[in-house]
Amino acid sequence: MSLWILPNTIGDVATTLTESGMTIASGYDRTHIINGARSSHCRWQPASGSQQIRYLLPTNYTPTHMVIARADWLCTQNTMRVKGFQRSSGGVWSGISGADYNPLAAANLMGPRSQDLAFAITPSEFTGFGLEADTISGTEALQISKLFVSVGFQFNVEPSFRPAWEPIPKSTTYDMRSPLYGTFPLEVEAVLEMRFQGVTTAKVLAFKALPRILNWPFFLFDDSGVIWSWKLEHVLLQSYEINTSDADYHDITLKFLRLKQYE
Amino acid sequence: MTFQLLVNSIWDQSAVARVTDGSDAEVAAEQPNVSVITGGPRHLTLTQSGTAARRYVYINKTTPMSFDSLVMARADRHVGHSVAFRWWSNYTSTSTDLVTSTNWAPTLVGPRAQDYILTGLSVATAQAAGVVLDSGSGGAYTKKLSQLFFCNSFSFPQAPTVRTISAFGPIVIGRQHYLVNEQLQIVWPQLTRAQVNTIQALPRVLTEPCFLYDSTGRFLIDKLLHVMITRLSVVAEFNDLHRLTMECFALRQYS
Numbered sequence: 092m093s094l095w096i097l098p099n100t101i102g103d104v105a106t107t108l109t110e111s112g113m114t115i116a117s118g119y120d121r122t123h124i125i126n127g128a129r130s131s132h133c134r135w136q137p138a139s140g141s142q143q144i145r146y147l148l149p150t151n152y153t154p155t156h157m158v159i160a161r162a163d164w165l166c167t168q169n170t171m172r173v174k175g176f177q178r179s180s181g182g183v184w185s186g187i188s189g190a191d192y193n194p195l196a197a198a199n200l201m202g203p204r205s206q207d208l209a210f211a212i213t214p215s216e217f218t219g220f221g222l223e224a225d226t227i228s229g230t231e232a233l234q235i236s237k238l239f240v241s242v243g244f245q246f247n248v249e250p251s252f253r254p255a256w257e258p259i260p261k262s263t264t265y266d267m268r269s270p271l272y273g274t275f276p277l278e279v280e281a282v283l284e285m286r287f288q289g290v291t292t293a294k295v296l297a298f299k300a301l302p303r304i305l306n307w308p309f310f311l312f313d314d315s316g317v318i319w320s321w322k323l324e325h326v327l328l329q330s331y332e333i334n335t336s337d338a339d340y341h342d343i344t345l346k347f348l349r350l351k352q353y354e
Numbered sequence: 355m356t357f358q359l360l361v362n363s364i365w366d367q368s369a370v371a372r373v374t375d376g377s378d379a380e381v382a383a384e385q386p387n388v389s390v391i392t393g394g395p396r397h398l399t400l401t402q403s404g405t406a407a408r409r410y411v412y413i414n415k416t417t418p419m420s421f422d423s424l425v426m427a428r429a430d431r432h433v434g435h436s437v438a439f440r441w442w443s444n445y446t447s448t449s450t451d452l453v454t455s456t457n458w459a460p461t462l463v464g465p466r467a468q469d470y471i472l473t474g475l476s477v478a479t480a481q482a483a484g485v486v487l488d489s490g491s492g493g494a495y496t497k498k499l500s501q502l503f504f505c506n507s508f509s510f511p512q513a514p515t516v517r518t519i520s521a522f523g524p525i526v527i528g529r530q531h532y533l534v535n536e537q538l539q540i541v542w543p544q545l546t547r548a549q550v551n552t553i554q555a556l557p558r559v560l561t562e563p564c565f566l567y568d569s570t571g572r573f574l575i576d577k578l579l580h581v582m583i584t585r586l587s588v589v590a591e592f593n594d595l596h597r598l599t600m601e602c603f604a605l606r607q608y609s
Binding site for chain 1: 465515516517518519520522535570571572573575576
């Protein structure tokens with residue numbers, strides 16, 4: 092079973108989003124990395140050494156994945172080392188074992204345009220999480236679109252058929268869709284339907300309880316590349332349908348909209 | 355398995371709904387809005403002035419009222435306080451408590467675990483029925499009551515198939531908008547004509563919200579849904595067997 096649904100669990104509950112080792116560039120808002128379209132992003136001023144983006148939490152969480160949208164912006168000329176970071180109850184930040192791209196290379200990237208990065212993490216500290224990018228040489232300006240730290244979700248059943256992306260019906264003006272809940276429109280470029288048969292009641296409830304699943308974009312991560320060779324999709328939930336014909340047996344059909352990818 | 359349809363039967367039987375203080379004296383300032391508890395959109399709330407004890411009661415004049423279930427929407431507001439569900443055979447002198455607690459800790463159900471349901475009752479001689487709210491262990495608080503139903507429930511004799519579709523938006527019934535978040539299509543394949551007639555005769559079943567209750571959660575994963583039924587379609591199948599298709603919308607729930 093390889094398909095993960097990755098909402099920004101930590102971004103949704105964090106009490107503080109801050110940076111260390113760098114200063115936010117003029118005109119940018121760091122909250123843009125929590126949620127929103129791929130076109131919204133944050134940039135920090137050039138710096139050398141360890142540059143960290145930090146989510147601080149009100150209580151302990153145990154995330155399973157991190158996702159960086161537009162991690163291609165971290166593939167700089169002088170290269171950068173990219174790591175997951177965690178915070179202890181005593182406030183000490185340290186690297187998460189195994190989450191270390193030294194340096195980050197184009198071959199590591201995922202997504203339809205190879206712009207993003209997703210990886211599993213196994214933290215040993217739980218009061219804060221973030222991203223560290225170390226300059227290999229010179230100074231670099233850190234810039235990303237989104238930083239997700241997720242408690243991943245799986246239905247524990249495979250999609251019932253190989254899903255294919257289809258273009259969305261074109262409108263005469265623009266291809267924007269609002270989420271199920273809320274009114275903020277996002278540019279989208281394709282629609283995908285996935286059906287999961289034989290899902291338990293507990294899994295259906297857990298899916299509906301995923302943080303912000305109805306109104307924030309999230310990621311679909313096929314860590315084995317079984318469904319998509321590019322492994323990662325940045326999506327918005329367009330609709331869900333649950334068919335129940337027997338006890339603890341549900342067929343759930345999800346329609347996803349792929350967020351528009353930009354150069 | 356118990357799959358039930360619960361409408362506010364008592365509102366059809368009673369002459370008046372009344373909000374009173376702890377001594378059964380009507381609270382005139384709050385009385386004009388008491389119809390909130392009888393039905394309508396889920397977000398409507400009857401809020402008291404102050405923190406004194408309150409009783410919200412359906413009262414009839416002479417003909418006895420009956421019910422076998424009760425549902426309180428947004429019962430989560432009263433957790434930890436004094437709550438008594440009570441019926442009177444002779445209002446206000448002779449009463450029987452169905453549930454009473456000074457530190458109420460009910461099992462709440464529904465998508466946000468906000469509602470309370472009590473089934474298996476057998477009350478047939480009530481002149482009045484209602485809920486008594488007071489401070490209790492949780493201390494004084496401003497009481498806010500949404501819908502309070504006393505129901506003659508209909509229990510479906512067989513398991514349905516349930517199709518749930520996301521549907522965020524408003525629906526309009528008459529002149530009333532209801533914010534909803536799911537559309538459900540529920541099919542019972544083999545009901546008798548008498549059963550179908552009973553369902554269709556439930557008071558205000560197509561004009562007011564009601565509740566669907568699946569005690570085991572096998573088919574309604576949230577066990578209790580506050581819904582607006584928009585269509586009851588009946589097709590004769592064979593002999594005295596009929597396929598009933600219910601289309602309804604789950605009313606949106608709020609924090």
